Amino acid sequence: xxxxxxxxSRPALYVxxxxxxxxxxxxxxxxxxxxxxxxxxxxxxTALPKDKLARAFxxxxxxxxxxxxxxxxxxxxxxCNHAFAQASREHGYAIFEATIAPVVAxxxxxxxxxxxxxxxxxxxxxxxxVRGFKQTAATPADMRQLIDELLQLSFGPS
Numbered sequence: 001x002x003x004x005x006x007x008x009s010r011p012a013l014y015v016x017x018x019x020x021x022x023x024x025x026x027x028x029x030x031x032x033x034x035x036x037x038x039x040x041x042x043x044x045x046t047a048l049p050k051d052k053l054a055r056a057f058x059x060x061x062x063x064x065x066x067x068x069x070x071x072x073x074x075x076x077x078x079x080c081n082h083a084f085a086q087a088s089r090e091h092g093y094a095i096f097e098a099t100i101a102p103v104v105a106x107x108x109x110x111x112x113x114x115x116x117x118x119x120x121x122x123x124x125x126x127x128x129x130v131r132g133f134k135q136t137a138a139t140p141a142d143m144r145q146l147i148d149e150l151l152q153l154s155f156g157p158s
Contacts, residue, residue, distance in 0.1 A: 021084045028085060032092040035060060036099055043099075049106045050151055053126075056100050057147045061130045066140045093131070097123040107155045126150065 002023060003013040017023045039059050043052040097120065104126070105119035117125070129150055137143035 025085055025088045028088055028092065032095060036095055039096070039099055043103065049103050050155060052103045053100060053107070053151055054147065056096075056103070057130055058144070060096050061133070061147070062140055062143050065134055065137065065143050069140070093127055097127050100126070110155065122154070126154065 003010045006013065008016075013023075017026065039056045042055040042059055046052045046055050101119045101123040104123045108116050108119055108122060130147060133143055133146045133150075137146055
């Protein structure tokens with residue numbers, strides 16, 4: 001089906017990719033690249049740092065969450081839970097963390113010095129929490145509320 005959708009013969013597809021796992025990984029990494037580009041564009045068009053983070057999480061986490069609720073088959077691609085794809089998945093999350101770290105740094109400047117955490121570490125904590133929200137949120141609206149409350153807990157009210 002993949003070869004057909006790409007307009008290739010099956011043998012031609014396997015000249016480009018060794019196996020299905022490699023195709024899966026490349027598809028996932030392509031999704032990461034496209035999503036990071038959307039996150040960067042959205043953050044560039046948003047003024048307030050906390051709103052930038054909210055937009056970033058909307059694109060990175062809520063959008064895929066909605067997609068997986070609409071199509072269980074999409075969950076496999078978006079979450080990339082297979083052992084063979086673990087390194088690619090962690091790489092994608094690391095890229096997202098690095099993308100939001102400058103915004104986290106800006107927000108951290110508003111916190112008392114004693115309660116500040118290094119921006120890269122804080123980005124990791126925020127992303128890790130949101131990863132867990134996928135397991136507990138019942139709806140996209142619930143996911144948005146959890147993210148909003150996480151940002152309030154981390155950086156204070158808007």
